[in-house]
Each structure stands twice: as C-alpha cells, then as structure tokens.
Amino acid sequence: MMTRISVLLLLSLLSACASYSGASRPGAPVSTSEPASVRDAAEPVAPVQEAARSFPVQVPPQRVDIPAQPETAPPPPEPVPETPRERAAPAGTPASTLLASVDQAIADGDLERAAAVSERALRISPRDGYLWYRLASIRYQQQRYGEAEGFARRALSFAGNDGDLSREINNLLGQISQR
Amino acid sequence: MVLLLVAAIAIWCVWIDYKIRRDFSALQWALPARLYARPVELYAGAHLSAADLTDTLQRLGYREANQVNEPGEYNASSSRVRLWTRGFSFWDGDEPSVYVDVDFLGRRVNSLRGNEATGELALARLEPVEIAQINPDTGEDRLPLALSDVPEHLVNAVIAVEDQRFYSHVGVDPIGIARAFVTNIRAGSIVQGGSTLTQQLIKNLYLTEEQTLRRKIEEALMALALELHFSKDEILGAYMNEIFLGQDGNRAIHGFALAAEHYFGRPLDELELDELALLAGLPRGASFYHPRRNPERATDRRNVVLAQMMNQGFITQQQMEQAQAQELSVSARPTQRGSGYPAFMDLVRNDLSRDYDADALQTEGLRIFTTLDLRVQNTMEAALGDAVAAVEVPDGPDRPAGDPLEAAMVITDASTGDIRAVAGSRRPGYTGFNRALRAVRPIGSLVKPAVVLTALESGDFTLASILSDAPVTIALDNGDSWSPRNYDNQMYGDVYLYDSLQRSLNLATVDMGMKVGVADVVETLRELGLESNPPPFPSVLLGSVNMSPLNVAQMYQTLASNGFRSPLRAVEAVTTGTGERLARYGIETQQVADPADMFLLEWAMQGVFERGTARNMINRLDNNLPLAGKTGTTNDLRDSWFAGYGSDLVGVVWLGHDDNRETGLTGSSGALRVWTDIMGRLDIQPRQSFAPSDIVFQRVAEQPVRSGNGLDCSTAVMLPFRAGQLPDPATRCDNTDTLLDTLIDRVRNLNP
Numbered sequence: 069m070m071t072r073i074s075v076l077l078l079l080s081l082l083s084a085c086a087s088y089s090g091a092s093r094p095g096a097p098v099s100t101s102e103p104a105s106v107r108d109a110a111e112p113v114a115p116v117q118e119a120a121r122s123f124p125v126q127v128p129p130q131r132v133d134i135p136a137q138p139e140t141a142p143p144p145p146e147p148v149p150e151t152p153r154e155r156a157a158p159a160g161t162p163a164s165t166l167l168a169s170v171d172q173a174i175a176d177g178d179l180e181r182a183a184a185v186s187e188r189a190l191r192i193s194p195r196d197g198y199l200w201y202r203l204a205s206i207r208y209q210q211q212r213y214g215e216a217e218g219f220a221r222r223a224l225s226f227a228g229n230d231g232d233l234s235r236e237i238n239n240l241l242g243q244i245s246q247r
Numbered sequence: 248m249v250l251l252l253v254a255a256i257a258i259w260c261v262w263i264d265y266k267i268r269r270d271f272s273a274l275q276w277a278l279p280a281r282l283y284a285r286p287v288e289l290y291a292g293a294h295l296s297a298a299d300l301t302d303t304l305q306r307l308g309y310r311e312a313n314q315v316n317e318p319g320e321y322n323a324s325s326s327r328v329r330l331w332t333r334g335f336s337f338w339d340g341d342e343p344s345v346y347v348d349v350d351f352l353g354r355r356v357n358s359l360r361g362n363e364a365t366g367e368l369a370l371a372r373l374e375p376v377e378i379a380q381i382n383p384d385t386g387e388d389r390l391p392l393a394l395s396d397v398p399e400h401l402v403n404a405v406i407a408v409e410d411q412r413f414y415s416h417v418g419v420d421p422i423g424i425a426r427a428f429v430t431n432i433r434a435g436s437i438v439q440g441g442s443t444l445t446q447q448l449i450k451n452l453y454l455t456e457e458q459t460l461r462r463k464i465e466e467a468l469m470a471l472a473l474e475l476h477f478s479k480d481e482i483l484g485a486y487m488n489e490i491f492l493g494q495d496g497n498r499a500i501h502g503f504a505l506a507a508e509h510y511f512g513r514p515l516d517e518l519e520l521d522e523l524a525l526l527a528g529l530p531r532g533a534s535f536y537h538p539r540r541n542p543e544r545a546t547d548r549r550n551v552v553l554a555q556m557m558n559q560g561f562i563t564q565q566q567m568e569q570a571q572a573q574e575l576s577v578s579a580r581p582t583q584r585g586s587g588y589p590a591f592m593d594l595v596r597n598d599l600s601r602d603y604d605a606d607a608l609q610t611e612g613l614r615i616f617t618t619l620d621l622r623v624q625n626t627m628e629a630a631l632g633d634a635v636a637a638v639e640v641p642d643g644p645d646r647p648a649g650d651p652l653e654a655a656m657v658i659t660d661a662s663t664g665d666i667r668a669v670a671g672s673r674r675p676g677y678t679g680f681n682r683a684l685r686a687v688r689p690i691g692s693l694v695k696p697a698v699v700l701t702a703l704e705s706g707d708f709t710l711a712s713i714l715s716d717a718p719v720t721i722a723l724d725n726g727d728s729w730s731p732r733n734y735d736n737q738m739y740g741d742v743y744l745y746d747s748l749q750r751s752l753n754l755a756t757v758d759m760g761m762k763v764g765v766a767d768v769v770e771t772l773r774e775l776g777l778e779s780n781p782p783p784f785p786s787v788l789l790g791s792v793n794m795s796p797l798n799v800a801q802m803y804q805t806l807a808s809n810g811f812r813s814p815l816r817a818v819e820a821v822t823t824g825t826g827e828r829l830a831r832y833g834i835e836t837q838q839v840a841d842p843a844d845m846f847l848l849e850w851a852m853q854g855v856f857e858r859g860t861a862r863n864m865i866n867r868l869d870n871n872l873p874l875a876g877k878t879g880t881t882n883d884l885r886d887s888w889f890a891g892y893g894s895d896l897v898g899v900v901w902l903g904h905d906d907n908r909e910t911g912l913t914g915s916s917g918a919l920r921v922w923t924d925i926m927g928r929l930d931i932q933p934r935q936s937f938a939p940s941d942i943v944f945q946r947v948a949e950q951p952v953r954s955g956n957g958l959d960c961s962t963a964v965m966l967p968f969r970a971g972q973l974p975d976p977a978t979r980c981d982n983t984d985t986l987l988d989t990l991i992d993r994v995r996n997l998n999p
Contacts, residue, residue: 160367160369161369162288162290162291162369162370164369165369165370166370169340173340180828180831180833181339181340183831183833184338184339184820184831184833185339185340187663187833187834188288188339190662190663190834191288191660191662191663191665192288192290192293192370194660194661194662194663194895195662195894195935203834214837215833215835215836218811218835218836218837218838219836221811221836221838222808222811222836222838225809225811225838225842228937
C-alpha cells in the first residue's frame with residue numbers, strides 16, 4: 069500500500085518535472101549501428117560521407133573508402149575506353165548477366181560496385197580476357213592507373229588470338245602510360 | 248521535516264527522469280561484428296555437388312519441404328535441388344529472393360531453372376553463411392529489428408501473456424497486478440506476470456536482480472518516466488530487441504530476431520504461429536522453458552501463450568488448436584558454426600586491425616565479407632588430421648619423443664589470390680599457435696623455381712641448358728666454405744636444367760644459381776612475394792630462406808597466375824549492419840615475370856608430377872593432371888613442404904614439429920601425400936596453359952652431351968624454347984623445322 073501511495077505521489081511530481089524538459093523526442097531507439105570509426109581518423113566520429121581518407125597499401129591489398137553517396141564529388145571520370153558490346157558473353161550466361169550489372173553500376177556512377185561485380189564475374193570465368201579488360205578500364209576511369217595497368221596486362225595475357233581485344237587493351241595501356 | 252522529505256523525493260525524481268531520458272534516447276546496443284563466408288554461386292558449370300549445396304542450405308537454416316513454396320525452403324534429391332533463396336543485401340547490390348531448380352551432373356551444376364516469376368535464370372547467389380562474430384565485452388548479442396518488422400502474432404503473443412493492458416497503462420499497472428494474481432490463483436501456477444513490459448524493459452536495461460523495496464520503487468518510477476517521454480511503440484520496439492531469451496556458451500541471446508535464429512535457425516519472419524508463441528513464452532524464464540533442454544515445459548508454456556492469445560481474441564480457437572498440435576520444431580543444435588575457423592579468423596583479425604580498432608569490431612555491428620570458401624575449408628578440415636596421421640613416422644630409438652607432428656595448410660584461388668581455406672594445425676578448431684601464419688621455417692627446395700626463373704630471365708639459360716651436378720666448394724665472404732650435397736648424396740654429372748628442377752638436384756641448382764648470381768635470385772623471390780629480405784648467401788639457392796606457409800602461398804600464387812602477383816586477401820568488403828558499404832578490398836595484380844619465361848618454368852614444374860619428385864602420386868591424380876608443383880625438404884628432415892597448383896587452386900602444405908626436431912619425412916613422403924589427399928578430394932582442376940606466340944618446341948636428345956659427338960637422337964624429348972633462343976646444336980635433334988611443325992608447336996597444349 070505504501071508503495072502504491074508513493075508511486076502515485078511521485079507520478080504527479082514527475083509530471084511536474086516533465087514540463088521543464090522540452091526535450092525533443094528522439095526517434096525509435098531501435099537503431100542498428102553507427103558507421104565504423106576508423107583508427108587514425110582525423111575526427112573521432114566522422115560520418116562516412118566525409119571519410120575521404122587514404123590508407124597505406126598493404127595486405128589487404130586495397131583499403132578504399134567509398135563515399136556513401138555517389139554525388140559527393142567523385143573524381144571527374146576519365147573518358148571511357150570503348151567497350152565493344154558484341155564481345156560480351158552470349159546472352160543468358162552468368163558473364164552476360166553480370167556484365168549487364170557492371171554497365172548498370174557504371175551508369176549509376178558507382179564505379180566501385182562496377183569493379184566488385186567484374187571481380188564476381190572473374191571468379192566464375194577467371195581466364196576471360198574481356199572481363200580483365202573491363203576491370204582495367206574501370207580502374208582507369210577511377211584514375212587508379214597502377215591497378216589499371218596490372219589488369220590490362222593480365223587481360224592481354226588472356227587475349228590470345230583475339231586481335232580486336234588485344235588492340236583495345238594496347239590502346240588502354242597507351243592511355244595509361246601517358247598518365 | 249516533511250518538507251525536507253518531499254524535497255529529497257523531488258530531487259530523486261528529477262534525477263530519475265533525467266537519467267531515463269538520457270539513457271533511453273541514446274540507447275545504442277553494442278553489436279558484434281559478423282563475419283561471412285564467400286556466398287555460394289549457382290550457375291551452370293559451377294563446381295558444386297548436390298551434397299555440397301544441401302550442406303550449405305542446412306547451415307543457412309533452410310527447411311526441407313516436399314513443396315518449395317516460400318523463401319527458406321528446399322527439396323533435395325541426389326542430382327537435383329530445388330530451393331527458394333531468401334535474398335540478401337550484399338555490398339555490391341541486393342540479391343533478390345528467387346526460386347531455383349538446380350540440376351547436377353556429378354560434382355558440377357548442370358543447369359539452372361527458375362519458375363514463371365523468375366523466368367530464365369543464369370545465376371543465383373545464396374545468402375552468405377555466418378562463420379563467426381566478434382562479440383562485445385558484455386557478451387550480449389542481438390539482431391536489432393524495427394517494431395514494424397516484428398510479426399504481428401509475436402507482438403500479440405507477448406502482450407497477451409506478459410502485459411494485456413500494455414496500451415492502456417502508464418508504465419505500472421495495479422489492475423494488471425490484480426488480474427494476474429487472480430489468473431494465477433485460478434490456473435494454480437504462474438501464467439501471467441504482474442510487471443508491465445515497460446518495467447521488464449527497465450529491469451533488462453539496468454541489469455539488476457536486486458529485489459529491495461527501494462529498487463522496486465525506482466523501477467516503477469523509471470517506468471513511469473519512460474512512458475512520459477516515449478511512445479508505446481518505441482518502448483515495445485526496444486523491449487522486442489532488449490529482452491534476454493537464452494544463453495549460448497558465453498554469448499547471451501537478446502531479442503526475438505536473434506532468438507529465432509538461435510532456436511529455429513531461421514529468420515523471424517519465416518516462423519509459424521506455434522514457433523512465435525514458443526518464443527513469446529521465453530521472457531518468463533529462458534532457461535526454465537528452454538525448448539531443447541526442457542521440451543515438455545516449453546511445449547506447455549507455448550500452449551499457455553496460445554490459449555491466452557485466443558482468450559484475448561488475437562487468434563481463433565481453430566488457430567490455437569492447430570498450433571498447439573504442432574511438434575516442437577527447434578533445430579537440433581544452434582545454427583552450426585563449424586570449427587570456428589580460428590586460423591582463418593586470425594588472418595581476418597590481422598587484416599582488419601589495420602583499419603578498425605577492437606572497439607569498432609565489437610560494438611558497431613559491422614558485416615565483414617570474407618573470402619573463406621566453406622566447401623574447401625570443410626573438406627580440408629575433415630581430411631587433414633587423418634592425412635597427417637597417415638604419413639607420420641612413429642617415434643623410435645633413433646627419433647626421440649617430443650611434440651607430435653604438426654601441420655599447416657593454405658589454399659588460395661589460383662587466379663585472384665583469395666584465401667579460400669587455412670589450417671594452422673592438424674586439428675581443426677585448434678585455437679593455439681597458428682602455424683600457417685607464424686611457423687616461419689626454411690623452405691628448402693621450394694626456392695628452386697625462383698632460381699630457374701632467374702636463370703631463364705637472364706637470357707643465358709634454356710630448359711636444355713646443361714648444368715653440372717658435381718661436388719663444389721664455395722668460399723664464403725666470412726672465410727668459411729660451403730660444400731652442398733644432393734639429398735641422396737649421389738652426383739649426376741651433366742644434367743639438363745629442366746631435369747635438375749624435376750629431380751630437385753642441389754648441386755646442379757647451385758651451379759646455375761652461382762652463375763646467375765644469388766642477389767638476382769633474392770630479387771626474383773621478392774618479386775614473387777617473399778616478404779623478408781635475406782642476405783644473398785649462396786645457401787639461399789637451396790632454400791635457407793625462412794617463410795611462413797602463408798607467404799609461400801603468396802609466392803606460388805604468383806607462379807600459378809603466370810607471373811602476375813596478386814596480394815593474398817581474406818577480407819573482401821566491410822559494410823555497416825544495414826548494408827552500407829564502408830570499405831572494399833579489391834583484387835590487385837601486377838606483372839612481375841615475362842609470360843614466355845613463366846611458360847617455360849611451368850613446363851618444367853608440371854614435370855615434377857609427370858616424372859619428378861611427385862611422380863609417386865601420379866596414379867592418385869589421374870583425373871587432375873597436369874598440375875604443377877614442387878617438393879621441399881630441409882636439413883635433417885625437419886620440414887616437409889609441398890606447394891602445388893592447378894588451374895583453380897593453389898595449395899601449400901607444411902609438416903614439422905614445433906620443437907624443430909626431425910620428422911623423418913621428405914617433402915615427397917610427407918607433405919606431398921597430404922596435399923594430394925586433400926587437393927584430390929577438392930577435385931583440383933588441371934592446368935590449362937597455352938604457349939605464348941614466341942614459344943617453339945624442339946626435339947632434344949634425352950641424354951645431354953656437351954659436344955656433337957655422341958648425340959643420340961633415338962630417344963628424344965620435346966621441349967619448349969623461346970624463339971631465337973634455341974638449344975645448343977649439340978643436343979638438338981631436329982634442325983629442319985617445317986612451317987607446319989612450327990604452327991603445330993605454337994598451338995600445342997602444354998600437356999606433354
């Protein structure tokens with residue numbers, strides 16, 4: 069009984085207290101996670117959008133921060149080396165399905181996703197010179213010329229007797245060497 | 248006096264009110280990072296058997312059904328699996344939930360079909376299997392879920408059984424207490440609780456078991472404050488995620504979404520009424536009503552929940568009766584996590600520690616996508632222990648007892664450098680010393696391909712160069728001298744370069760290495776991936792270079808991808824808990840050797856299986872050859888190595904003792920056998936090598952002679968050469984190449 073009375077008493081007190089608060093009601097507390105804070109970051113808790121930091125290149129090979137919003141000033145894209153569509157794998161194959169996603173990602177301006185999907189295609193067809201070439205030209209567009217060159221040379225090693233593809237790869241290598 | 252008391256109570260109340268507003272609006276659960284294996288890709292030609300796929304589906308908690316009608320169900324026969332994927336938000340885009348009908352031919356996917364809704368289907372990707380997590384110090388784990396995503400039956404069940412007047416009380420509920428009292432008296436046991444959901448939430452948030460009056464008043468006050476400042480839905484949503492629902496080792500299961508995974512191995516939205524009712528019964532006593540340990544109590548409790556739901560009009564009597572008739576369908580064990588893959592996790596932590604501190608990994612709910620291939624890892628783990636035991640030499644009079652024979656193995660993707668499997672011990676799940684990363688040992692003859700490559704790159708050597716396998720004493724800079732010997736203490740005189748590699752002849756290798764220069768060999772090793780920078784002592788030529796199995800895998804990776812070095816990687820991408828990309832670690836590749844030189848080296852290394860130190864395995868690898876590889880043995884048989892590769896995988900095996908005593912094994916009698924056992928089970932794919940345009944083939948006398956006298960072309964071998972760098976006329980058996988021969992040579996597959 070005593071408990072009951074004090075609860076009711078305090079309830080009224082609390083109502084009084086509440087009037088001063090003026091605290092804006094926060095959103096539902098069911099939130100999942102904050103962006104990871106990254107060691108050595110300049111600001112302790114910087115939103116990912118602003119996180120344009122570079123990292124020493126070690127294993128893991130590439131630490132790339134990807135702006136969450138593509139529109140946050142990506143580097144001006146390089147002129148796209150022409151990628152002949154007819155060389156892409158026949159329709160209805162895993163490679164053609166994924167190449168369509170690559171094209172979509174490029175159209176969306178998300179070059180890192182384009183690179184990731186190209187890598188996914190390469191896991192399925194690791195000896196496809198055209199796929200290596202696509203990856204090279206994506207890295208070139210991202211102005212990551214060192215990587216672009218590695219992929220282009222790898223592409224060339226799989227180009228075999230495909231003269232057209234070899235020529236395109238050599239063109240790309242020429243463009244890279246001018247950087 | 249009374250005034251003073253009222254003032255004190257008022258201050259207390261202000262403090263509680265402040266505390267509740269501060270804590271609850273900033274409520275951020277510490278969420279463990281979750282690590283995922285590489286997802287299984289389904290496409291025609293994929294290297295996957297029906298059994299492999301079924302195993303993965305079971306790990307993902309798919310339910311076997313006669314008819315596949317919804318996501319999370321499958322139906323399997325020996326050569327056909329039908330399933331409905333759940334879909335997943337990957338870092339490279341959303342994978343839709345699709346129905347797939349997979350037809351198998353042996354260990355490969357033969358074809359893929361969708362249904363009317365999916366249409367033609369070339370490719371489908373399963374959700375990734377969660378392999379591990381990095382837990383917060385609190386040990387709490389949960390999968391936070393918005394209230395709107397919680398199934399309605401579950402919300403109703405919880406309200407029915409825990410707090411019927413939730414939507415009408417103010418945080419504490421005297422009427423509810425009275426009603427519960429009466430209900431419990433009638434039922435003869437406790438079926439309803441008196442404390443409101445709000446009070447239970449407070450209790451969970453502040454983790455107190457204290458049952459004093461002061462504590463109770465404080466809880467009640469906090470509940471009132473909470474209700475004053477936050478909406479019913481906010482409170483209910485927090486409750487659904489906060490409530491403690493079980494213990495899994497040192498991991499505490501909080502919230503209904505994780506409880507669904509824990510008890511049923513399936514996501515909450517796939518559960519049926521009876522299953523949801525079971526979960527709703529758990530807050531009362533997660534251990535007392537534990538469905539695996541106490542199935543009868545759990546069933547009774549579930550049925551009480553269902554009855555309450557019906558009494559309050561949430562379900563019909565028929566629904567209740569149907570649900571009450573169901574068997575408990577909890578999964579037999581918590582969703583399997585395999586061995587925990589400690590050696591691979593070690594590697595992942597190593598990589599991640601460069602970019603993320605421990606706190607971020609333990610609290611921010613990151614999703615980490617790794618390159619671990621469960622088919623490869625599990626096959627390796629299942630076979631490694633027995634394979635090592637099969638080659639182990641028992642301790643005898645000449646071999647003192649000590650630490651048992653140990654092992655390490657690394658398997659990578661031959662093309663990209665993705666680490667597909669790692670073992671740091673012969674025992675899967677062993678969490679101690681990780682030999683794959685940390686057993687840094689001399690590599691013995693594994694170094695020889697680098698010596699050969701250096702010689703070929705110098706332009707002064709071909710595969711048919713004649714080396715001198717004869718005793719030699721080399722004066723060292725420090726005044727000592729070095730007199731290497733062959734493993735069998737024999738000498739073979741004049742030998743071809745390719746033969747010296749295949750038979751792993753030390754003296755011939757030293758002859759060649761001293762001519763090209765040890766410093767150049769070290770340089771080649773570093774190009775291939777060697778991390779250290781050893782001084783260029785002549786003993787380097789025979790492998791007195793220390794490397795970990797992982798570093799050896801890097802070196803042989805470069806050989807397997809024909810002179811393109813791709814840094815090994817274990818982590819592919821990191822996202823937030825909601826799938827937002829934070830980082831991606833892409834493939835890289837750099838050309839470090841000329842394709843023609845690599846082709847010549849590979850030809851010689853394929854011969855290691857065909858006729859060299861690995862030929863004893865030729866019958867066991869019938870379907871897999873050609874493969875390339877090299878054995879390695881160190882002084883006094885302390886280390887037994889084998890590194891080899893096909894077109895898909897690179898595998899490195901090390902055997903040795905932690906105390907560095909003798910193993911009694913050569914590379915060939917030890918590591919090679921283990922390698923063959925495991926890579927054979929993995930169905931390693933034959934190498935496919937095509938000669939670059941500047942390669943020509945020539946017949947060469949089988950017996951090397953240094954002058955034209957004695958040239959015997961009755962037995963000749965066909966060897967590849969770089970055009971313009973033909974063999975010495977003294978050994979050449981065809982001088983008159985027709986144009987046709989040259990053409991044939993150019994398109995010839997490497998397979999001899």
